[in-house]
Amino acid sequence: MTKSLFLLPGDGIGPEAMGEVRKIIAYMNAEQGAGFETDEGLVGGCAYDAHGAAISEEDMAKAMNADAVLFGAVGGPTWDDVPYEVRPEAGLLRLRKDLELFANLRPAICYPALANASSLKPELVEGLDILIVRELTGGVYFGEPKEIIDLGNGQKRGIDTQVYDTYEIERIASVAFELARTRKNRVCSMEKRNVMKSGVLWNQVVTETHKRAFSDVQLEHMLADAGGMQLVRAPKQFDVIVTDNLFGDMLSDVAAMLTGSLGMLPSASLGAPDAKTGKRKALYEPVHGSAPDIAGKGIANPIAMIASFAMCLRYSFNLVAEADRLEKAIANVLDQGIRTGDIMADGCRQVGTSEMGDAILKEFSGLSA
């Protein structure tokens, strides 16, 4: 059975990181008969340059119809002055919204070899394995009104609106509880019910969802600012964190640094299972951005992108053994002391993007043999 993958490498280091995933796909097709069919499109600044939009209608349709989308990164200073509606990031937000990818899974795992690469003490992060479940299609990212209005007195007003309906909170909480059951069975829900009405509702709905269907899972509530503090004070206290779109964005960047680098964090953005086929729409993307400061130099860490492909193997194609092997290959390469610049440490060997990708593929093919 063919498996369709739609690749959207994007801008900056996106194409560099995606190149390393392309090698793994080619290997799996040639050596394992994996049957991946790939197609590619433009998203972000490169799409704006080509079509005047952050993603074309044709590429949106391809993303809709693919079994899974692999996304690199978008944005950069080149497009700082383009109109807000067509800025590079709008392409990613449209994909998330139109494909209804409401559940963003952002695992933060500290590989044993990288405990020293974190800015925290090694004993705080050694063995870290947390999962941030970020709501991705609601909240202040999409709430209306969203505008800048002229007050006519020389002042302007910028408005964003945080909106959450019951069903949106219920479905993301359910995903978090279900995933917790496959892990350490603990969920911490983060909001700011002390200042936000949407936080009050979030807290109530998570509590009710828990009581109704998931009372076997341990549930804790934390104010999101305190949650940020706890993430850097004692990150290993967490198993699954469920939170809204904006808090999830910020907390996952914080979690990334626990693992050593933003270049390490993968993510999966999933829709609801189709009523007939059970298949979910899905997009896999690293948590990092286009890293304009290092783009084009061949030094970006491709691990977040490769680990995002491992999540794709697991969640979109149920290729669990292959996903495990690819993650193991990453861990082994790190154990061998091979490092890109962002995770470089004394006594290790510094390599570029392509060498890191090759080392992981070599290890992956060895484990698969």
Ligand SMILES: NC(=O)c1ccc[n+]([C@@H]2O[C@H](COP(=O)([O-])OP(=O)(O)OC[C@H]3O[C@@H](n4cnc5c(N)ncnc54)[C@H](O)[C@@H]3O)[C@@H](O)[C@H]2O)c1
């Ligand atoms: N999913 C996405 O496409 C996405 C995510 C975040 C930011 N962005 C966009 O990217 C642009 C740059 O944003 P930013 O600089 O705030 O965030 P960034 O994630 O691009 O970079 C932050 C820092 O982390 C480093 N870094 C990130 N990924 C790395 C990797 N794989 N290997 C080595 N180092 C890495 C960068 O060099 C930089 O110093 C902006 O236009 C932003 O909107 C896009």
Ligand SMILES: CC(C)[C@H](C(=O)O)[C@@H](O)C(=O)O
């Ligand atoms: C690029 C941007 C729209 C995006 C977000 O804010 O969601 C990014 O920061 C992320 O974490 O995926």
Ligand SMILES: [Mg+2]
């Ligand atoms: Mg972010």
